Amino acid sequence: NNKQGDDKKNSGDADDEKKSNLLPAGHGVLYHLATNGGASEWQNPAVRGLVTVDSSQMLAGAQSADSVLGGRVVRCITNATQKKAGDWIAIHLVGRKCIPTAYSLRHYDSSSEALRSWKFEGSNDGGATWVCLKEHRNDQSINGVGCLGTWELPKGIDEGYSSFRIYMSGKNSTNSFHLALSGIEIYGRLGGPEFGQKPSPVPTHKFAVLELLNSDPHKRQVLTTELSTHELRDMGPRCIPRCVRLAVTPFKDVVGDSVHVDAYLRYLLVSHDDAKQPESGEANKGEESVLSPAFVNAVRSIVAEHYDSKSDGAVEELLRKAQPVDHVVLTGSAEERSKRAELGMLGDDKAFVDDVARSLADEADVASAVLGEVAKRLVNVEVDHAFLHRVYHWVFAFGCDVHMERHNHLSVQEALESQRRRYWTPRADEALMELVQNVGHRCGQPNVSKLQPTQLRFSESDRAQPVFHALQLDSRPGELAAVRLRFMFLRRVNELFGRLLPLVDLGSDDSYSFAGLVRRAKQFVFGGMKREFISSVLDLTADETCVQPTVRVNRMRLQQRVGEGETLDFSRDTMFGSAHRELRAVKDKDLRPVRPGGTEPFLAFKLAFVGEHVVGESGPYRQFFTDVAQELQDAKYNCPLLIPVPNKVENIGDNRDKFTLRPSSTSREAIEMFEFLGLLFGCCMRTGVKLPLDLPAFVWKPLVGDPLDMADLDGIDRATVKVLEFISRTDEATFRETVNETFSTPLTDRSRVDLLPPHGSRVRVTYERRHEYVMSVVRARLNEHSAQIAAIQRGIARVVPVQLLRLLSWHELEAMVCGRPQIDVDLLRRHTKYGGVAPNAPFVENFWDVLHSFDQETRRRFIRFAWAQTRLPSDDEAFRESRTRMMIKAAAYPEPDKALPRADTCFFNLELPAYSSAEVLRARLLLAINTAVTMNRDEQDISGVAQAVNQAIGGHERY
Numbered sequence: 001n002n003k004q005g006d007d008k009k010n011s012g013d014a015d016d017e018k019k020s021n022l023l024p025a026g027h028g029v030l031y032h033l034a035t036n037g038g039a040s041e042w043q044n045p046a047v048r049g050l051v052t053v054d055s056s057q058m059l060a061g062a063q064s065a066d067s068v069l070g071g072r073v074v075r076c077i078t079n080a081t082q083k084k085a086g087d088w089i090a091i092h093l094v095g096r097k098c099i100p101t102a103y104s105l106r107h108y109d110s111s112s113e114a115l116r117s118w119k120f121e122g123s124n125d126g127g128a129t130w131v132c133l134k135e136h137r138n139d140q141s142i143n144g145v146g147c148l149g150t151w152e153l154p155k156g157i158d159e160g161y162s163s164f165r166i167y168m169s170g171k172n173s174t175n176s177f178h179l180a181l182s183g184i185e186i187y188g189r190l191g192g193p194e195f196g197q198k199p200s201p202v203p204t205h206k207f208a209v210l211e212l213l214n215s216d217p218h219k220r221q222v223l224t225t226e227l228s229t230h231e232l233r234d235m236g237p238r239c240i241p242r243c244v245r246l247a248v249t250p251f252k253d254v255v256g257d258s259v260h261v262d263a264y265l266r267y268l269l270v271s272h273d274d275a276k277q278p279e280s281g282e283a284n285k286g287e288e289s290v291l292s293p294a295f296v297n298a299v300r301s302i303v304a305e306h307y308d309s310k311s312d313g314a315v316e317e318l319l320r321k322a323q324p325v326d327h328v329v330l331t332g333s334a335e336e337r338s339k340r341a342e343l344g345m346l347g348d349d350k351a352f353v354d355d356v357a358r359s360l361a362d363e364a365d366v367a368s369a370v371l372g373e374v375a376k377r378l379v380n381v382e383v384d385h386a387f388l389h390r391v392y393h394w395v396f397a398f399g400c401d402v403h404m405e406r407h408n409h410l411s412v413q414e415a416l417e418s419q420r421r422r423y424w425t426p427r428a429d430e431a432l433m434e435l436v437q438n439v440g441h442r443c444g445q446p447n448v449s450k451l452q453p454t455q456l457r458f459s460e461s462d463r464a465q466p467v468f469h470a471l472q473l474d475s476r477p478g479e480l481a482a483v484r485l486r487f488m489f490l491r492r493v494n495e496l497f498g499r500l501l502p503l504v505d506l507g508s509d510d511s512y513s514f515a516g517l518v519r520r521a522k523q524f525v526f527g528g529m530k531r532e533f534i535s536s537v538l539d540l541t542a543d544e545t546c547v548q549p550t551v552r553v554n555r556m557r558l559q560q561r562v563g564e565g566e567t568l569d570f571s572r573d574t575m576f577g578s579a580h581r582e583l584r585a586v587k588d589k590d591l592r593p594v595r596p597g598g599t600e601p602f603l604a605f606k607l608a609f610v611g612e613h614v615v616g617e618s619g620p621y622r623q624f625f626t627d628v629a630q631e632l633q634d635a636k637y638n639c640p641l642l643i644p645v646p647n648k649v650e651n652i653g654d655n656r657d658k659f660t661l662r663p664s665s666t667s668r669e670a671i672e673m674f675e676f677l678g679l680l681f682g683c684c685m686r687t688g689v690k691l692p693l694d695l696p697a698f699v700w701k702p703l704v705g706d707p708l709d710m711a712d713l714d715g716i717d718r719a720t721v722k723v724l725e726f727i728s729r730t731d732e733a734t735f736r737e738t739v740n741e742t743f744s745t746p747l748t749d750r751s752r753v754d755l756l757p758p759h760g761s762r763v764r765v766t767y768e769r770r771h772e773y774v775m776s777v778v779r780a781r782l783n784e785h786s787a788q789i790a791a792i793q794r795g796i797a798r799v800v801p802v803q804l805l806r807l808l809s810w811h812e813l814e815a816m817v818c819g820r821p822q823i824d825v826d827l828l829r830r831h832t833k834y835g836g837v838a839p840n841a842p843f844v845e846n847f848w849d850v851l852h853s854f855d856q857e858t859r860r861r862f863i864r865f866a867w868a869q870t871r872l873p874s875d876d877e878a879f880r881e882s883r884t885r886m887m888i889k890a891a892a893y894p895e896p897d898k899a900l901p902r903a904d905t906c907f908f909n910l911e912l913p914a915y916s917s918a919e920v921l922r923a924r925l926l927l928a929i930n931t932a933v934t935m936n937r938d939e940q941d942i943s944g945v946a947q948a949v950n951q952a953i954g955g956h957e958r959y
Helices: 017-021 029-034 065-069 217-228 259-269 293-306 314-320 350-358 366-378 385-397 412-418 426-442 460-464 479-503 514-520 527-540 555-563 575-583 618-633 646-650 668-687 697-703 710-714 718-729 732-738 770-782 786-797 802-807 810-818 825-830 842-853 856-867 876-881 918-931 943-953
Strands: 008-010 051-055 088-093 097-106 118-123 131-136 148-152 163-168 183-191 207-211 247-250 327-331 550-553 606-609 642-644 659-661 744-746 752-754 832-835 886-891 902-904 909-913
Touching: 029 088, 029 183, 051 065, 065 088, 065 183, 088 183, 097 163, 163 183, 207 259, 217 247, 259 293, 259 366, 259 385, 293 314, 293 366, 293 385, 314 350, 314 366, 350 366, 412 479, 426 460, 426 479, 479 514, 479 527, 514 802, 527 668, 527 802, 527 876, 550 575, 575 618, 575 668, 606 618, 618 668, 642 646, 646 718, 659 697, 668 786, 668 810, 697 710, 697 786, 697 810, 710 718, 710 770, 718 770, 744 770, 786 802, 825 832, 825 842, 825 876, 842 909, 842 918, 856 902, 856 918
Parallel strands: 550 606, 832 886, 886 909
Antiparallel strands: 008 148, 051 088, 088 163, 097 148, 097 183, 118 131, 118 163, 207 327, 247 327, 642 659, 744 752, 902 909
16 A cells, blocks of 8 residues: 555664665754754754744644654644644744755654655745645555654755645544654755855954853853854855854964964054054063053053052062953864963963063052063064963953953952942933943944943044043943943843833823833833834734825915915915814824834825825825925914024024924914824824924923923023023122013013013012022923923824823934934945845945935935935834835936936835946936925926036936
C-alpha cells in the first residue's frame, strides 16, 4: 500500500544503508539554527527568534505549535474544526531562505492519528500562496509513538523558500482529520536572497570597541560567546561587503600585531593638531601640546577625585588603584588569534611609577606628572604596545569610556551620592528630559524609553544651551555617569507609569489622588509613552458605526471676493464658517472614525470643493486645515476669534509672530465658533492632520490644565508687565506724580473690565493699595480668556476624551494640533520612499541638497506644494503613527530640464524630473512651489507658468 516507497527512508529500518546519503535526522537546517551552526548548545530556534511557527487551531490540552521544534516527543495535535482535510502546521524562517532537498517528520506521543495523506509545501510570500514540493497519498511510513520518517524531495528544486508547511490532504490512520506531529526537520541549502552557498568569511581591519555593562561574569561570557559566533553579511556598501565572522577579544587580550587597534588608541590619546606634535625623540615640553584634551581632562578628573596627598606612597597607590572593567574588541577577522598577552594595568609598569614619583616635588601636580610621563612615551613613533594598552586600561578602571568621559561609578556609595536631591532638583530633571529628547531626535528614536544609557552623549550644541547649565554637572561626581544613572531612574519610573496609566482616572480633580500625582509629574513621562497610550485610547473610543459627514466649501468664490477687496462676514463667507454650519449638528460618534488600515486616508469628515475637480480625499482634507489656519490669522478675513498679541502691536518682547484669543468675543455665536475651533483641534489629535496656528503658551497652558503666571503674561504683553513692575517698586513720591490709574484694566483686545465691583473704574489706585491693584490686574489678565478656553475644551471633547489633555505638556499639545513650524529636512528624508528611481541618483542627491539650502519659509512652501500642509509630523514616531511618507517618483520627460516637478498632494507624491544639475533643479523647484496655487485638475491653462519658466531659465519653448 505504500506508494511512496521508492524514495522513503524509514528511521525504523536500522540496517537501511541508503539512509547514509542524507543528513542524520536532527542535523538539518532547523538544527543548524537551533545550535547557531554547532557553536552553542541546542535551543528551540523559535525561542531564539530565528523561526516562527503557526498552525490551524490546536486541540484543547495540546502543546503549542512551536513544540514541533522542541526536540521532544509531545502531544501536538490540531483540532480538526472543519471535520475535513485542511489542517496544517507552518514554519517560517526569519530573514533566511532554504533550497530544500529532503525533510523529516516525527509522530506524536501516541500510536494513533498517524499521517497518511499530506503535502509538503513551500512559500515565498509569508504563506499567502503555497507550492507543493511533495505529495503523499496513503503513506504508512509513520507508525508508533515518536516514529520518524525522512523523505527526499524531487531533483531540480532550485528556488529558495522562506516558509514550509505540512498540509493534511486526507484522513489519518484513525480515520479522522487531526494533524498530529512532534517534530519537523528540513535539509538543504540555507542562505540569503542569492540562494547559494554562503561566501567564506573574509578578514577585515574594521573593528569596534564594546563596553559590557553587565557585571555578572556568567552573563558576560554568554554575551561574548553569542557575539563571537555572529556573522555579518549583506550590510550594504558602507559596511562590510561580504560575509564576515566576528572575532571577540577582551580588551586586555588584544595582541601587539593589532596595528589598527593600536593606531586607533593612539589617535584617541594624542592631540589631532599636527602643529602641536613634537618631532620624534624631542622631549615633551607640556602634556597639552601632545595629548588630546579629552585624555588630559580625564586624568585630571581621576587625580582630583582619588589622589590623597597625605598618605605615604600616594602616587604609587593611585597609579596601582584600578579594578578590572570589561571591554571587548570586535573585529571582522575570521582567523583565530593564537597569541594571547595578559596586559596589566598602568600601575603594573614599575618603571613608569618610579618615573612619575621621581618627577614629583612635595607640592607638585600629580596630574601633570602622570600626563608628562605618558606624553614622553607617546612622542616616540614606535610606541610600546603594552604601555599603550595599560594607559587605556587604567583610564577605563576609573570609570571612563573610550571617549575619555566618566560614564561609570566605581562604587554604590559614589552612585548614591551622585543622585542626591541637592543635585537633582525638579528643574535639573526637566532639563535632563529636554536634553534626552534632543539626543533621541539625533538618534532617530523619539521614544526615548528605548534609548540605551551609552547613547547619552551631549554634543557641543547641547552644552551651549541654557538648559544644559541647569543640570549643574560641574558640582556632582562623575558628570556623565550621574546623568546616565538618572536617565535609567527616569526610564524605570516611566515603565511603572506605563503599567498604571490605563488604571488612572485622569479626569479626577483630587490633587492627592494618583491622578493628581501623574498630573504633577507629567513632565517626567516620556513623550513616546504618552503617544502610545493616547493612540490606544483613541482607537478604543473610535465608533465602528461612524457615518462620515461631508462638508461643502466654495473656495473659488471666497478667493474671488478676497481678491476684489470685499468685506467678509467670517461666520458666513469663510471655509471655517461654512464647515461650522455643516458640522455643528453632526453626532459626536460620526467624528470618531476607526483608524483605517494600509494607505487608506484617515479623515474625520470629507471635503467637497465646489466647482473644482479634485482627485482623492486626503489632499482636500489637509488643504482645508491649512486654509482655515490662514483665515483665522489673516486680517483680511475679519476673524473675531484670534488677534495679534500686544507684543506684536507694540513691537517689543517675545512671541511677536503669535496670536491669542479675543477676550471680548463672548457672544453666543462667538462661543459656538470657539467650540468648533476645539472640534478642529480634536480632529487634529485623532487623525494626525495639522492646523498650523501660531498660538503662545498663554493659550496652550490652560487647555492642558497648567497654571499661568507673570512670565506667560510677559510673553504676550510686555508693556503691561513693565507698567505693573513700575507700580509695585516705585517710591511714594514718584507714584503720586506719575500713576493715575483706577481699579480697571484693558484686556488684550483693549476692552476694559472693572477690577472692583460694581464700579472699579471710579475708584482711584492709592499708593497703599498699589499691590492690591497689581494682583487684581494680573488675575484679570491671566483669566481673561477662561470662557473661550472652556469652549475650546468642549469642542475637543466631541472628538477625543478631553481628560487626555491633562497628561500632556503644552508643548506636546501644540505639536499634536499644529505640528512643528521648523521643517527638518533630515527627518523628512528618513521617511521618504522612492518609486522607479534610485535613492542615490545624482538628481535625487541634488534635490536634498537644494532642499537643505532653502530657508524655513521656502521649505514650508515646498511642503504645501507637495502635501497641502505647511508643517510635518513632529518626529519619527509621529511619522510612523500617522503612516506619513513622501514618495519621490520618476518622471519621464524627453527633455527633463524643461519640465516642472509635479505633486500629488493626496498621497504626498513628488514627480521629479532627472534634472542635469542642482542649479536647474533649484530654479524649477522654486518656480513650481511659488506658482502652484490650485489643486483643480480642470485648470489646464499654465501659460503664465510657462512664461515664468522661460524668464527663469532663458528658454524659448512653450509649455
